[in-house]
Amino acid sequence: MTTQADLAQTDLAIEATGIAKSFGATQAVAGIDLVVPVGAIYGVLGPNGAGKTTTIRMLATLIEPDAGRARVLGHDVVAEADAVRGLISLTGQLASVDEDLTGRENLVLLGRLLGLRRAAARARADQLLEAFGIAEAGGKLVKHYSGGMRRRVDIAASIVVTPQLMFLDEPTTGLDPRSRNQVWEIARALVAEGATILLCTQYLEEADQLADGIAVIDRGRVIAEGTPAQLKASVGTGSLHVRLLDPDRRPEAARLLEGAVGPAVLDADPAALSVPSADAARAATGIAELARAGVGIADFSRGQPSLDEVFLALTGHLAEETDGAPQALEEQPS
């Protein structure tokens, strides 16, 4: 068991060096270093298949790394796996709840497994159901829950005993905006109470909203690391975003903007494109060029580059891609 004394010795929640994992011929994680201080929300950002879940599974002691070493709250994930398990919890894509039990039964089950006595486990379950706004559905089977309710039970199950480190794996995938905001609020509340969160996400907005630090990973490697602001700064200080009336004229618009402002980046939205630009006056010239050429503009704005652009600048492809087809690059006019 962990005592207060050996907790005080470490101010790092995660310290991983060169962890790697292959499945057969596929290298899922090709050597990742991570340093996460206690009390932070740290985002691991990358597209599907980048190695996020495998990284979490190694850090959460579900699989052993082929190479490298990792310590979680001062304990080695292989040699001291049991000590690590006593301090962490998982939620999101990779850890779920039992759909054939009710929400309350799931929470009581976890409470009992974590060592609470029967009465204490029941009281804790009721407290969590109440706090997460699912008290009324507590007696229904989880398989009849909505996606948002399910996710809340899932998170509640992860804090039956408050963990010191929580792994949130794509916690808002498939949720409506309201449920997503609720999950974010829960994550912030957890950190306010002193927990550390490792957040894996493919939503750049999510990392931007929650994370103090971000590691961008692609094809099993960390390709960039820093605060959201640092990452944005790495691709320029400002950006012009344009949405066209006619998506077919995007290549032409890209050419015009490139002449007036600088190289354009094509967004996931087929009618939209962006140009990194520090100079507001030059951005205005770009808009004027488009207007003069008769390219219809639906909307335009100037602001911080989005993390989408950061990702594109770093990897050459968009973050939301699922099967790795680098469509944005192929479409780009030469």
Place this chain on the structure above:
Amino acid sequence: MSAAASRDTDTLAVRRAIAATARPPRPGALSAALTFGWRGMLKVRHVPEQLLDVTVTPVMFLLLFTYLFGGSVAGSTSEYLNYILPGVLVMSVLFTTVYSGVALNTDLTTGVVDRFRSLPIWRPAPLLGALLGDTVRYVIAGTVIIVLGVVLGYRPDGGALGAVAALVLVVVFSFGLSWVFSVLGLLLRSPNAVLNAGFTGIFPLTFLSNVFVQPGTLPGPLEAFVQVNPISVLATASRSLMAGNPDWVSIAVSLGVAAALAAVFLPLTTRLYVRH
């Protein structure tokens, strides 16, 4: 405005809930296994369809075989019922064991196993705990057949005691066999695949036994197979217990086979489960 207010209350309640806990001492191995046993019992209650699935087929066979073939196979339906009932008891309970693998695979595919494996508990606890729920299912599946037999006019010479002894033997045998399906559950991709593979194995094995026919009436090679089929041995043992005239050799062989299956497949299950 009211939405924002209620969200704030939520956040406050969530913060209170998070702050409220101190980590209790972790539970012992037995306590964790018993908690999983409790989970197994809850599932029997919440998913009665599973039990229905496995009992309907043997009930159907019992009725069909008794009334359709009883007269021609054994001379009379009551004579045949006497012969097949202990065998159908075996069939009913053995079919239920396939669901041990299905349940395990369901846990794997939904991600519940990952949550359990990230807990600081004795690692095989979920597997051993599941046995408790399985036992309840086996006993119900067996009891349904015995009760139906009695309703149809079956009167075991061994009395209630003989029937209970046969049920206990079959349930104990199933503890051994269920690990085979647990291994399937850990190796295959979906609960349905486990169900199909499981029944593809258990169905012909049950029919190529002495559950429904006397092996003496079969062609040579088939008879030889039926004689050594462990399901025949188990059916013979169960028949002898229900008749009040225990065949100790068959009983011992049945228990030996169960022990051998457990000795091979229980460690394999645990290994696959821990390393999954």
